[in-house]
Amino acid sequence: MKKLITAVLSILLLSGNAYSQKIKLIIDAGHGGKDPGAKSKAGDKESDLTLMMAETLQKIAQENNIETVMTRTKKDQTLTHEQRSGYKPEAGYKAYYISLHMDKDKNASTRGNKLYYNTKAVNSGVSVKLADRISSGLERINGNKSKKEDSEAIILKRNTIPSVMVYYGYATNLQDVKMAKDPAYQREISMLIIRTILETRY
Numbered sequence: 001m002k003k004l005i006t007a008v009l010s011i012l013l014l015s016g017n018a019y020s021q022k023i024k025l026i027i028d029a030g031h032g033g034k035d036p037g038a039k040s041k042a043g044d045k046e047s048d049l050t051l052m053m054a055e056t057l058q059k060i061a062q063e064n065n066i067e068t069v070m071t072r073t074k075k076d077q078t079l080t081h082e083q084r085s086g087y088k089p090e091a092g093y094k095a096y097y098i099s100l101h102m103d104k105d106k107n108a109s110t111r112g113n114k115l116y117y118n119t120k121a122v123n124s125g126v127s128v129k130l131a132d133r134i135s136s137g138l139e140r141i142n143g144n145k146s147k148k149e150d151s152e153a154i155i156l157k158r159n160t161i162p163s164v165m166v167y168y169g170y171a172t173n174l175q176d177v178k179m180a181k182d183p184a185y186q187r188e189i190s191m192l193i194i195r196t197i198l199e200t201r202y
């Protein structure tokens with residue numbers, strides 16, 4: 001009897017629903033190396049801030065049994081658009097691509113979040129859903145307004161897996177930068193992204 005129960009249980013666990021599929025997350029820490037991206041008045045580089053966030057996102061993803069690929073792992077690494085994109089679907093996986101950025105403006109008081117996706121790309125329906133859900137989550141976490149935009153960014157056009165560029169605040173706003181360096185804030189943003197991925201299957 002015990003054997004039978006064990007057998008039934010393992011069949012239930014293995015039965016193929018969408019949630020037993022392995023997930024892979026490609027994490028792109030924007031800029032890096034010779035390209036620092038946006039800079040704050042205090043000298044903070046967008047490229048360092050996005051790498052910090054990428055490392056936290058990787059940790060939270062792995063804690064949730066999501067496999068990860070980092071396009072960039074070092075501060076001094078310079079990547080071309082081509083080197084950080086071109087990701088295709090892989091057998092046995094549902095893959096997602098998140099590129100992390102912070103915005104810039106001449107006016108240091110400008111704040112806000114931005115989500116970019118390409119509606120002409122393969123799997124763009126999923127990208128739009130991801131962007132929708134992440135945008136409202138970001139508003140709740142950092143109090144900044146979120147904008148969503150169809151974008152012709154090269155990396156979005158080169159990927160054929162759901163892909164979103166997430167701009168979580170401005171690297172030119174010192175309050176946004178202070179938050180971006182806070183490990184608790186990094187975890188909150190990362191958990192939002194991971195939760196959204198787990199809820200947005202395709």
Ligand SMILES: [Zn+2]
Nearest residue numbers: 030037101102
């Ligand atoms: Zn950027």
